Structure formats: structure tokens, C-alpha cells
Amino acid sequence: MTANSTAFTHREPSSLEIRPRYEGSNICTWIGFKHVNYLVEEAVLNHLRQSGLLPGTVYETYGLCTDIVDIDTRILHAFHIDDVAHAEVKPHRKAKDGELLLSVVLHVQRETLLKAVTSTVRVQLRLDPRGGGNEPLPASLAPYAVEQLAAVPAWDVVAPEVNPDSADLVKELTAGTNSFAWKFRIPYWYCHFTERIQMSGYLRLMEEAKDQLVADRGVSIKTLLDEQNWIPVVPHSRITVLDEARMEEDLYVVLTVEEIFKGFTYTSRMDTYVVRDGALVHTATGRITHGYAVIENRRDWSLVSFDDRMNAALEGKAA
The missing domain is CATH 3.10.129.10 (Hotdog Thioesterase)
Incomplete structure (x- = not known):
């Protein structure tokens, strides 16, 4: 054109x-x-x-x-x-x-x-x-x-009732839930067309959210690789933009473990927020399904069932 x-x-x-x-x-x-x-x-x-x-x-x-x-x-x-x-x-x-x-x-x-x-x-x-x-x-x-960017999600999205001016908004966003969260300043290389975060930026954050959650619960990716030769695998992911997030805003990223399915896979929901004009703005939501596989050789792997340590970590019971 x-x-x-x-x-x-x-x-x-x-x-x-x-x-x-x-x-x-x-x-x-x-x-x-x-x-x-x-x-x-x-x-x-x-x-x-x-x-x-x-x-x-x-x-x-x-x-x-x-x-x-x-x-x-x-x-x-x-x-x-x-x-x-x-x-x-x-x-x-x-x-x-x-x-x-x-x-x-x-x-x-x-x-x-x-x-x-x-x-x-x-x-x-x-x-x-x-x-x-x-x-x-x-x-x-x-x-x-x-x-303005705003897709209609295929699932109900309810933002938490929190105080946007809280001194510890991360803690409020995860209170009473099986979640992990952190605050992330949006850099220019996560954006395109000058100032808005693009889909690839959200994909990076979804990958990082998994990494941070399991590390926080004592089953980091490197730990399981060293001790059990396990790696995470993903059969399904989805991300939906609900509103725009802008360069250099503080983005609050929340990953919530929603369901553990028969000890083989688990589904987590990622939600992202910014505080703008005194209000909490829900900018994206998404889901990702993970399993674990054991490395058999340099070419092949096979799915494994979660052990007690992994189940406890995913349920939020691990130290």
C-alpha cells in the first residue's frame, strides 16, 4: 500500500x-x-x-x-x-x-x-x-x-479492589491469593510506535513472571534442571490487551496460579496494571499453561508428573 x-x-x-x-x-x-x-x-x-x-x-x-x-x-x-x-x-x-x-x-x-x-x-x-x-x-x-487499544477478552476480568496510593501496592495486589507480583518500569525497548508497550513486551513479561514465581518458591528453573533434569514446557498461552501502558510507567505484574490439572500441568493468570490519574488501570490479562519435561537426550524430552515439592510450591505451601 x-x-x-x-x-x-x-x-x-x-x-x-x-x-x-x-x-x-x-x-x-x-x-x-x-x-x-x-x-x-x-x-x-x-x-x-x-x-x-x-x-x-x-x-x-x-x-x-x-x-x-x-x-x-x-x-x-x-x-x-x-x-x-x-x-x-x-x-x-x-x-x-x-x-x-x-x-x-x-x-x-x-x-x-x-x-x-x-x-x-x-x-x-x-x-x-x-x-x-x-x-x-x-x-x-x-x-x-x-x-485507543482495547480488545474484548474472552473471560471475565475483575480488577482487585486496592488503594492505588498504597505504599506497598505489590503486597495489596497479592493479598489472600496464590500469586507473585513485582513492579516493572516499562523501558523503551518494550515499546513501539514511540511510546506504547507492544505484544512482544507482554510475552517477555509472561515468561519472566513464571521464572520469578518458581524462583521465589524454591523451585527455580535452574534448581530443577540441576537436581532433576526438568525443564518447563508450554502447550497454551494467551494475552489480551485491555488498555494502553506507556513507556516509563510503573507496570505492576501479577501472576496467579489458578489450577493444577492432574499433577501434569498448571495454569496461571497474568494481570498487569498501572496507576494513572489516581486510579488502578488494568492494561492486560492472560493465561499460560505449563508442564514439566525431563530431558532424555539433546533431541528428546517427555512429560513428567509433579512431585510433592513441585505441588507444594504451586499451591503456595513451600518455604
């Missing part, structure tokens, strides 16, 4: 072949959930470009910021660093007029071509007041433009 070409038709499917980033190969050659979501993000951006919406061009021409505001991803088969992801993107069957709701499938070659990842992604085009001098919005883009 250019200033003289305003057609945007995203109804046709798109495809892309892409490799995982080397950074995502944290344990042996397996790719972590964060970088699997990065593959999904790249597939979505490629789909938009093939449809006529180039994120850089529409920003520079019309002041529209291309933002992922909801990403719901299930991992069915693990990616390794040398794998090629075969991505297919199309409009989601539940997409309504005026919304960019996309379905993403990633395949990986093994003995046959396997469906490795499925994801549902919601995109919004956020009008940016900075810069000025924008061209009028073309009719093909106007239905997707919003003045």
Missing part, C-alpha cells in the same frame, strides 16, 4: 516459510513459547503486507499503528532451531465486519507435515496523534482504525 494505492483486502489466505530466531533456542534446540508466538506475529504481518497493508507505510502515511491486541496460541508439536515453519493465515471464521481477527496455523516437517501450532490473533490499527500531516484515511482502512 502506498499513498496512492489504498486497496486493502485481507480475505485471501496467505502463506510464509520462516525459521525460528536463534535467541529462542534456550534449552537444547527447542524453541520456547515466546518465540513460537514471534513466528505467529511474523506470519500475521506477512499476511497484512500481502493484503496491501504495510505496517511502516500505513504509519508513515496515515498515522496508523499496527498492533496485535490479542494472541491465543496452542503448541501441538515442538519447534527446533533448524526447523522451517510453514505458516498459513486467513480471516478467522468468527471475524465480524470491521475487525481484523485472523487464524494462524504453523506446520513443521517431520516424517510428514504436522500441524504444530494454531493461533487466533486480533489486530487493531491505532490512530497516532504524533507527527501530524497525515493523509486522510482511505475507506478500506477506516473501519479498522481505533483511537
